[in-house]
Amino acid sequence: MRFLTAGESHGPKLTVIIEGMPSNMQLTSDMINQELFKRQGGYGRGRRMQIEKDTVEITSGVRHGVTLGSPITLVIKNDDHKHWLKVMGVNPKDDIEPVKRVITKPRPGHADLVGGMKYRHRDLRNVLERSSARETAARVSVGAVCKVLLSQLGIDIFSRVVEIGGARDNTDYPIHTIKENNDTNDVRCIDDNVAQQMRDIIDLAKSNGDSIGGEVQVIVENVPAGLGSYVHYDRKLDGKVAQSVISINAFKAVSFGAGYDMKHLPGSQVQDPIGYDKSGYYRLSNQLGGFEGGMTNGMPIIVNAVMKPIPTLYKPLDSVDINTKEAYKASIERSDSCAVPAASIVCEHAVAFEIAKEILEEFQSNDLAQLQDNIERHKTYIKEF
Numbered sequence: 001m002r003f004l005t006a007g008e009s010h011g012p013k014l015t016v017i018i019e020g021m022p023s024n025m026q027l028t029s030d031m032i033n034q035e036l037f038k039r040q041g042g043y044g045r046g047r048r049m050q051i052e053k054d055t056v057e058i059t060s061g062v063r064h065g066v067t068l069g070s071p072i073t074l075v076i077k078n079d080d081h082k083h084w085l086k087v088m089g090v091n092p093k094d095d096i097e098p099v100k101r102v103i104t105k106p107r108p109g110h111a112d113l114v115g116g117m118k119y120r121h122r123d124l125r126n127v128l129e130r131s132s133a134r135e136t137a138a139r140v141s142v143g144a145v146c147k148v149l150l151s152q153l154g155i156d157i158f159s160r161v162v163e164i165g166g167a168r169d170n171t172d173y174p175i176h177t178i179k180e181n182n183d184t185n186d187v188r189c190i191d192d193n194v195a196q197q198m199r200d201i202i203d204l205a206k207s208n209g210d211s212i213g214g215e216v217q218v219i220v221e222n223v224p225a226g227l228g229s230y231v232h233y234d235r236k237l238d239g240k241v242a243q244s245v246i247s248i249n250a251f252k253a254v255s256f257g258a259g260y261d262m263k264h265l266p267g268s269q270v271q272d273p274i275g276y277d278k279s280g281y282y283r284l285s286n287q288l289g290g291f292e293g294g295m296t297n298g299m300p301i302i303v304n305a306v307m308k309p310i311p312t313l314y315k316p317l318d319s320v321d322i323n324t325k326e327a328y329k330a331s332i333e334r335s336d337s338c339a340v341p342a343a344s345i346v347c348e349h350a351v352a353f354e355i356a357k358e359i360l361e362e363f364q365s366n367d368l369a370q371l372q373d374n375i376e377r378h379k380t381y382i383k384e385f
């Protein structure tokens with residue numbers, strides 16, 4: 001399974017093509033929209049999210065609410081585009097006035113300067129339009145389709161916010177108590193007291209013209225053992241998941257299970273002892289977060305990931321005008337002050353894609369029922385191994 005996304009942040013729409021989904025799986029736009037809805041929520045977002053009402057139009061690969069096995073095309077309209085017709089000039093008829101505001105003062109931490117150098121753009125808007133995390137709406141729509149597939153295979157996936165700017169939610173796994181909504185007040189953390197601390201920290205950053213990052217966690221349950229492989233570096237599934245997470249805008253660190261704590265724990269507290277009962281092999285702990293040798297070991301996958309603070313600052317940092325080479329403050333674009341809650345949803349969907357892709361590679365099948373049979377046979381085999 002693979003996908004491509006296209007679309008600029010303030011262009012008319014985002015387009016996604018997913019190739020390799022099995023046939024005969026129920027799929028409606030509502031199933032995808034409920035995930036897009038969650039990404040739009042979260043405390044700390046800017047005004048853009050009040051303008052957008054992200055929903056998909058399915059334009060291929062599905063008939064009467066069932067997948068055909070052919071490429072699935074999803075289209076998400078940018079409602080904000082109507083305010084940017086002249087700036088974007090996508091259609092020559094809209095481009096009736098020359099662009100007045102050319103961006104020449106790159107924002108430290110965004111793709112502006114290096115992107116401009118690489119693609120030889122002197123209007124840095126040509127970079128920021130695609131480097132923008134608007135693209136993550138497209139990635140969530142892909143992950144939403146993958147989540148539908150995973151749910152048909154009995155696999156559950158959740159995400160939550162663990163930390164924002166030092167306020168940490170120490171609630172232990174399992175985390176099923178997370179309340180899903182797209183409340184703009186929500187920080188997607190479990191402990192209500194910590195949630196209020198997180199909101200206060202975001203408010204403070206915002207009032208200082210600053211931004212703030214944090215840490216999210218994704219948990220995948222009921223994954224069969226043996227996905228991925230130890231035989232070659234690029235077949236290790238933990239490596240693929242890590243790449244996928246780090247590719248999300250502003251994500252700078254990823255770990256599994258006990259993660260960075262492993263650097264100061266002895267081996268006896270990190271390796272997960274093995275047990276066996278009538279339901280098969282299991283582990284007495286899950287410090288390794290479900291991976292051994294680049295393969296799933298049947299325990300829940302636990303992914304932790306750190307998002308840096310948003311680069312655009314309302315009190316901008318030092319920068320240089322690329323035309324005059326003089327020192328200036330960086331440009332200010334409308335911006336979020338914290339997008340960690342929204343990004344936890346993006347992270348969940350990026351992980352969902354990698355797990356679904358691996359399952360389709362391991363248990364090759366063009367049809368959903370056949371795929372389910374193949375997985376059930378595998379589960380019976382590993383139970384008796």
Ligand SMILES: Cc1cc2nc3c(=O)[nH]c(=O)nc-3n(C[C@H](O)[C@H](O)[C@H](O)COP(=O)(O)O)c2cc1C
Nearest residue numbers: 110111131133249250310311312335336339342343
């Ligand atoms: C959901 C989400 C929303 C974001 N919103 C903003 C934003 O409003 N302003 C901003 O400057 N960066 C925002 N970012 C981060 C930038 O897109 C990102 O830092 C930039 O593309 C540079 O990439 P890098 O940080 O991975 O190096 C957001 C990221 C995510 C995941």
Ligand SMILES: C=C(O[C@@H]1CC(C(=O)O)=C[C@@H](OP(=O)(O)O)[C@H]1O)C(=O)O
Nearest residue numbers: 046048131132133134137333334335336
């Ligand atoms: C559009 C989204 O996020 C955007 C990501 C983003 C950035 O620089 O990454 C900058 C902001 O764009 P704008 O200037 O249009 O408000 C965010 O709103 C979205 O998440 O759908």
